[in-house]
Amino acid sequence: MSALPALLAPEPDAPFPPVDQALRHPDGLLAVGGDLSPTRLLNAYRHGIFPWYSQGQPILWWSPDPRVVFRTDGVHLSSRFRRTLRHSDWVVRADTAFADVVQACATVHRPGQRGTWIVPQMRTAYARMHALGHAHSFEVFEGDRLVGGIYGVAVGRMFFGESMFSAVSGGSKVALAALARHLHGRGWPLIDAQVENDHLMRLGAQRWSRERFIASVAELAVQPVEPGAWTQAVGDWPASRLAQATSSAPPDP
Incomplete structure (x- = not known):
């Protein structure tokens, strides 16, 4: 069974999983869900994580390797x-x-x-x-x-x-x-x-x-x-x- 990204807790200050848990395929997909509140976005960037998704998808969070x-x-x-x-x-x-x-x-x-x-x-x-x-x-x-x-x-x-x-x-x-x-x-x-x-x-x-x-x-x-x-x-x-x-x-x- 293929690995799945982590599901984020609903609280804006909920922690992200460690970036070394990001998937290799697709490269860097780490987590799904949450919101785009300033609290969560700033927490993401402080840990080298960013949101990237398309219309109709849930919010996807990434930390690719290499960067x-x-x-x-x-x-x-x-x-x-x-x-x-x-x-x-x-x-x-x-x-x-x-x-x-x-x-x-x-x-x-x-x-x-x-x-x-x-x-x-x-x-x-x-x-x-x-x-x-x-x-x-x-x-x-x-x-x-x-x-x-x-x-x-x-x-x-x-x-x-x-x-x-x-x-x-x-x-x-x-x-x-x-x-x-x-x-x-x-x-x-x-x-x-x-x-x-x-x-x-x-x-x-x-x-x-x-x-x-x-x-x-x-x-x-x-x-x-x-x-x-x-x-x-x-x-x-x-x-x-x-x-x-x-x-x-x-x-x-």
Whole structure:
């Protein structure tokens, strides 16, 4: 008989099972059920667990192995792309259009993908997390037009990326790179990218064992950082600043 994921207790503060109990097939499926309350979501992220499910499914909770992460000093933009940014008039802001970023991530066309996992229940939950100062977005604007963005959850000094989008080619790259530059400047070393895809790997993502990832999260997520909006800290940040490569970025292929 095949193994089954754990069934979560209804109380929002009920503990998750140890992540080493996650299934191998499908990789990382740990638990089912519960809710998307801030208490449960924050508890999940503190333990390296995230929700991911489709419309019509129960809430599914995951902790895959390996885990895909970015070092905040290691997001890679190609030399060609950085050259295009030298004269860019794009501006990056934070937490000024969170709902628009989530909506765009949910509706943007992605090759090979049918539907979205960012179901209405998820949008409501992360909007609540944003209102509480735990969820954040980085937005890329061309004038008043939103051309790219990324959103995720901050716990301590750990940022858990959820999704990103481009309305114009390169928009998501700028959002990710600007987020990483900002976090690195604050002493936040990692961005969780959850699961592998070719686009993330080309941007410098790394595969970490779940054990290594969980150990890092355990250290970073308990750091005393007050929740709140990042709008003022980021301001109107010119995307042209990304034209200069960081010293730790890997060389172009």
